Amino acid sequence: YVLCSHCQNPETNLLVAQSEITLKCRACGKNTPVQKDQLTEFITKKQGQPQQQKRRKPLTEQLIQKTSKIPFESLKDQFQKWEQQNLIEKDDIPALLLLGFLKSRKIEDIKSECNVNGGIFI
Numbered sequence: 001y002v003l004c005s006h007c008q009n010p011e012t013n014l015l016v017a018q019s020e021i022t023l024k025c026r027a028c029g030k031n032t033p034v035q036k037d038q039l040t041e042f043i044t045k046k047q048g049q050p051q052q053q054k055r056r057k058p059l060t061e062q063l064i065q066k067t068s069k070i071p072f073e074s075l076k077d078q079f080q081k082w083e084q085q086n087l088i089e090k091d092d093i094p095a096l097l098l099l100g101f102l103k104s105r106k107i108e109d110i111k112s113e114c115n116v117n118g119g120i121f122i
Contacts, residue, residue, distance in 0.1 A: 006030040019044055063088065067100025075100075 002010045004025035011026040021034040034040055070078055082088045
């Protein structure tokens with residue numbers, strides 16, 4: 001599967017189409033079909049099936065969401081647990097606190113509470 005059948009150079013890429021696999025040589029540019037065997041059949045079958053993977057949010061976004069739902073009194077304990085689990089560092093706590101607080105509130109409420117400089121939100 002590695003060597004080009006034309007120039008015997010190992011600079012090849014596997015191209016998987018719907019029902020066949022070809023080798024494209026980056027040295028000479030030739031496309032050669034790969035003989036069918038169990039491996040190529042397995043690859044083509046797997047290629048045709050769409051993968052159903054749940055997209056996960058980044059860890060920081062998950063922690064911000066959790067922070068916004070935790071009561072303020074128990075945040076200190078939760079931050080200590082996350083710190084022991086190496087999910088956050090001590091320097092991250094103020095940012096998580098602020099972002100979690102902002103996430104749990106509506107922008108309109110925050111703007112009305114921060115009526116600074118004649119109604120200009122800074």
